[in-house]
């Protein structure tokens with residue numbers, strides 16, 4: 614079962630920052646999940662629509678200019694990296710799940726991925742693009758069919774796998790509250806991997822491993838890895 618650092622090792626360091634990504638790699642995470650939003654054609658790594666929680670600033674992230682974002686400090690300390698800077702930093706040391714939190718320019722996103730493959734030591738298989746908005750995923754798959762996409766679902770949908778199959782998804786990403794052993798088996802029968810968010814409790818980690826879940830998004834990859842290793 615893969616350990617995927619949720620917004621980086623966000624228990625140990627401010628989420629979605631280069632420090633959190635370095636900590637995730639240090640904790641031997643298999644993958645890093647990060648959130649992106651586009652502003653003026655640039656793709657930034659940031660989770661919230663509003664700035665209050667992360668940057669103690671009024672207003673919305675996407676209402677800022679690129680210059681204002683460059684001046685922001687997450688929890689008063691850490692710059693907001695661009696996706697390109699982040700991929701240059703991770704440099705293929707683990708796989709990356711890019712979750713789209715806003716619509717992004719497809720050409721820009723796909724060229725950033727291509728550049729990371731050409732210049733930053735990544736393989737195509739080290740990228741997985743996910744979103745709750747499946748229209749965006751469909752457009753990506755049409756534009757670049759070899760892209761792995763992950764269909765996010767925040768609820769227990771009646772026919773959850775149909776949309777994943779229509780999309781040609783690689784994986785389905787589901788909230789821990791809705792996973793059952795039957796769902797795991799059904800996803801696997803359909804050739805889909807099942808990833809579960811957000812999982813930090815040892816009891817949940819071991820239960821999901823027993824059910825055959827393919828990966829967990831965890832805020833604390835070091836701890837989750839230890840639980841899986843029986844430490």
Ligand code: G3P
Nearest residue numbers: 619646648712786810830
């Ligand atoms: O990708 C799984 C999970 O990160 C989705 O929820 O709010 O943490 O981005 P959120």
Ligand code: CA
Nearest residue numbers: 646647648712
């Ligand atoms: Ca996310």
